[in-house]
Amino acid sequence: MSQPQVTLAFEDGVTRMITVEEDQTIIDAAYKARINIPFDCRDGACGTCKAFCETGEYEEGEFIDEAMTEDEADEGYILNCQTFPISDMLVQVPMTSAQAKTGATTFAGEITELERLSESTVKLGVKLENRENLSFLPGQYMNIAPPNSDFHRSYSFSSSNNDDHCTFLVKYTPGGKMTHYLTEEAKVGDKLNLTGPMGSFFLRDADKPILLLAGGTGLAPVLSILDKLAENGHSQPVRLIYGATFNHDIVETERIEALGEKLADFDWFTVVSSEDEEHERKGYVTDHMDPQEHLHEGDAEVYLCGPPPMVEAVRVYLNDLDNPPSNFYYEKFTPNANAESGAATGSGSGTDAAPKEEEVTVTHSSDEKSKSMSVSYGDRESGEIHLAKTESEVIFEALRALEIGVARLLINQLDDEDLDKLQQLAEKANKYIHNDEFADVTRFIDANNDFHEYLFDRSGNPSMQQAYAGLRNVEIMQEQLEDGFQVQPGLAQDHLDFVQALKGKDIEAVKEVVSRHSAKAVGTMNTAIEKKAQIH
Incomplete structure (x- = not known):
């Protein structure tokens, strides 16, 4: 059975x-x-x-x-x-x-907008009950199901996380269940169930030039990210390259222009791959990327959402550069090989394909130039590729970004019980540090992991939980740290300051504490590695 x-x-x-x-x-x-x-x-x-x-x-x-x-x-x-x-x-x-602290929550929603933007794209607008209880990071997605249905599909937000209504872009897929529902059955006023937020692809906190790459309906999370950059008054250059197969696949251009006007330095263009189309720029996004204009000779951060071939082409292109970007974040749609008719031609964040069984897998790889990690969950694969600095720098920079992200998600949801638990976990970890030295490094590593892991577990988001678990911070600490090794001053106090910042619902204080703690963690690790090399 x-x-x-x-x-x-x-x-x-x-x-x-x-x-x-x-x-x-x-x-x-x-x-x-x-x-x-x-x-x-x-x-x-x-x-x-x-x-x-x-x-x-x-x-x-x-x-x-x-x-x-x-x-x-x-x-x-x-x-x-x-x-x-x-x-x-x-x-x-x-x-x-x-x-019950269910984390990823199911919301009841009402369809407010159903617009066929093009032959290939449907725009879905939804008003959620208890919208104030939903907090998501730009780039994340929801699992959406019609009422009384036996299926759901995953769609990234194309709206701002401050909008009253949520919007999504859905790829029109003949034979797809959601496509049939939205185009043949659904009407404004109908109910939907939405579960989330989900995913570990989201905008990180960084004051750097940014390159956004979108393929097909992979434009959806990119629009949400662009909206957040405009809201934050991002002062560094922002560039967008929007790739599509046909001219009719290009949508939401007026919104892109409107958001671009809110940014200090923004430029964008589209690229069409079909040989039969007339378009100013033909081919693939990598044919039109300029290392200086778009990547600032490696200083830019890159965000991409699109189909697997696009992600792979960009990965290879960036890896072959003399000065590749220090951080590359991507999400690709990975539909089931046995998906229903017409559903296996994924095109980013809004494809109507049957999700794979929702098991989380984490994959690591590295070469001379970079280190990467990907998290696959359901029909999504989110990944990040970092220049090969020291391993501890890569790990703790990734942890810094994830920890600020999960704090943003939960800062208004944490109750006294959560905060008391975090306080207890911080104090337990700090017990194993005496006079800025590790008194019992084995117990410290376990207690420190429990402290840092708490918010990820509390989020109920499997992708973010596994993104944290996949960092290998515990493994590298176990390999390099020993009793008696020095700890950078104030590292233990940071744990307590982090809890206080959450209690005060002060995200700027959270960012400051997490960033300085990350720098101290890297310094502690590098010093430990040097000392261990001298000893051995």
Whole structure:
């Protein structure tokens, strides 16, 4: 029998679906999915995890009357810590999704806009209930499902994270389920379910020139990023190269122009690859990139969202440069090989393809010039490529960017319990540093990892969780650090200052603390590596 799926329905209308493995209780499966249903005993003795099963078959396990009476069990009440599902179930959980800290939340939405921008692109506008509860980073996406459907598709925001309504660009794919729904069935006023935010492709904090590259509907997250740069008053040059197959694939040009007028130094152009089209610039984006104008001889940061061939072509192009950019972030659509008819021709962030099974995989690679990491989740692969500085510089710079990003996501969602937990984790890590020396480096590394990992787990975003786990910061610290090695002054205090900045909801203070902590971590690692080399 296939693994049962349990739908958890919370009091605020949010639902989450979990898959329960053989010999696994509902509460164990929920915690694996990072849904924090409360419990006290796990033994069927307290009743804290009591809920009501509307539909489905299950083994109820053992319990005592103080936790749940036999009459309640006959009515359909269950203890999540004792219940083993036999079939799919619908369980009413007597708490809100916020109390369960579900992270990636399902929002109810109403279609406000359905516009066929071109032969290949549909614009979808959605008004979310409880919009104030959604915080996303420019570049991230949502999983979107029609009501009562058995499928969802992943689409990146094309809107600002401050807009009341959310917008998405969907590639028109004949035979695609979402394409059929949006063009044949959906109408303004219809309901949708949206789960997220998801993804580890997002705008990092950096005061550098930026090159944005978009392929097809990969324009969507690039528009969201461009909007954020305009809002922030980014003073460095921003360039955009927008690639498409045909002239009719080029959309949202007026919006690009309007956003560009808000930036101090912006320029952009389009490139069309079809040989049969007449266009000012033909070929591929790499045919028209200039190392000085677009990359500032390696000083620019590059963001790309597009189909796999485009990502690979740009990666090779950048790697062959004498002065490649120090940071290259990308997201590509990786549809299932067995996707439905017409769905396997991915074109960035809005393709209507059947998502792969949602398992997270992390891949590392390196060569003489660069180090890279990619995170694959569902139908997305997000990656980052950094110039090969020292390994610790690459790791802690990546951690700095991710940590500021996850702090932005959660800074208005963290409650007193979260902040108290972070404080405890910071103090525990600091116990193993005495007089700016590692007193017990093994315990410090474990406690330090628990501290830094907390917000990523709290986010409920599998891609960001695995992006953090894939940094290998624990591994390199275990390899290089030893008891008695010096710690840069103030490193331990930074942990406490980080918590205080979150308590004050001061993102600028968070950025300052994380940046200086990153610099101290690199300095500590480099000093340790030098000292270890002398000793050995």
